[in-house]
Amino acid sequence: METSTKKIHALYNDDDVLLHAIKDIRKKEYKIDEVFTPFPVHGLEKALGVPHTRLAYAAFFYGIIGLSFAIWMMNYIMIEDWPQNIGGKPNFSYFQNMPAFVPVMFEMTVFFAAHLMVITFYFRSRLWPFKDAENPDPRTTDDMFLVELSSDGNEKEIEEFLKKTGAVEIKLIEN
């Protein structure tokens, strides 16, 4: 069994052709492991049937965390720990000083949402500093789109089919 499982790399040079090819491949029920593209292709996730990203929900909660942190932080800094009289605003009341803290709340919300979202994205994509690149062909960082498929001993049939979908190059990878 194991010996018959092989990887096939099909390269395309156009994102539209790629999208159509993926739809056709999925119709045939061949197994797509991964797709490598030089830029984000709109509609690719949907064509692949990948479940919708939950990053937006994560971002929302990170924003809430940032907002809460800013509220706590400004209260600690400006009211509790070292009350400061700025422009004659009452320095004993958080509520009466609140408008001045709104820009901080806004910035903290954005800061937390943005940074934590990037970090989440890296974790989910298994990316970290000094990691070796996973893409099998350096041309996928330039102008080529690569679809990686697994075969169950039917490589010939898949190759024939991929050619018809507009692949410009097909490689068989022995495991």
Next chain:
Amino acid sequence: MYQLPNTVRNFAFALIIIGAIGVIYGFLSVPTLEEIKNSAHPVVTELSHHSDATVAPESDEHALHVLHQLQNKPWAALYVAIFFFMMISLGVLAFYAIQHAAQAGWSVVLFRVMEAITAYLPFGTLLLFLFLVFSGLHFNHIFVWMDAELLNPESAKYDELIANKSSYLNVPFFLIRAAIYIIGWNTYRYLARKWTIAQDSASDNKNYFKLFKLSAAFLVFFIVTESMMSWDWIMSLDPHWFSTLFGWYIFASMIVSSVTTIALITIYLKSKGYLENVNNSHIHDLGKFMFGFSVFWAYLWFSQFMLIWYANIPEEVTYFVTRMNDYKLPFLGMVALNLAFPLIILMNSDYKKIYWIVILTGIVILVGHYIDIFVMVMPATVGDQWFIGVSEISSVLLLLGCFIYIVFNALTKAPLLAKRNPFVKESENFHYYNID
């Protein structure tokens, strides 16, 4: 071709008649000086509590002051409604010009809806201009600075600040400026409408390119005149006060109300089986604009407030003191309607393509921005004598009736699809990749 349904026509006429009766009633029901003095009206007694000791005993002067405010009230109510609907129409014109200047592809199927809404502009601006002429002729005292006594150094009412501004704020120049804005906007509207209709049956794209250039030029003209319009027609109600971002603030209110109106009318027409090329991706895009411009409005609202609150300069801060003391509910309530509600509801991508959610949010946004204009106009004209009564509601109904009749009538004048626009195919096939 769209046929004006009788139900819409009758509804519009009913609104106009009910509104007109209410507006007339509002003008006739202003109490006389004697009535104000004799009445145990809680508002009047409250007023004397507010005042400082030196003025309090002279109740005659108070009664006169209250009388002036109550005399202003039906006028101010009418002014808010006239401005609000004119603003929607003008905002749609600006949005429409942006679509042309940006050579936008997605919105072509909505062009005829936008054009129909701008068809209200000639009527709306004319009404507004007549109102300003009436103010200039002293039929009402909405604009304090029009009082000649304020400029006379001999007079007890002499106001140095207003006298210094009189080279800009004087009735003839004020009306000339208004005429320039209004003629400029309407000329663009007239030409844009003419050229897109001509484009429908043209064999080349000459009209399209002409309109592209004109739209770009118009946007420059618009942003300058819109800014000046906001100083003239709204900010000068409080002639001592000034805010440097006021033009943007009005623009934010204008554009969000306009996009909302486009969405509401589009969804209405779609529910009646018209606009077959509009899909939920177009509504999703309008929803994104509603969301984004709501946040933009809140950004400007808060920026204006915070800088003035922090600097605490007396002549600036009175503007917000009046609003916080006498208008607390509408002033803070509109933030809930204009920011919190659309922010929470429209944040989810899926909700922006669901028609009834867009309609619900749209109605809340329009109510919120009516209140926004209300809170800009009323404190300077009726002070603490405000309430949403017959005058306010009838004025809105009257102008809403005119608006509906003119807009839906304009929809019948041309096919609902600008079929020869070079981007019409792109617009018909428009599909936001992330929604079904």
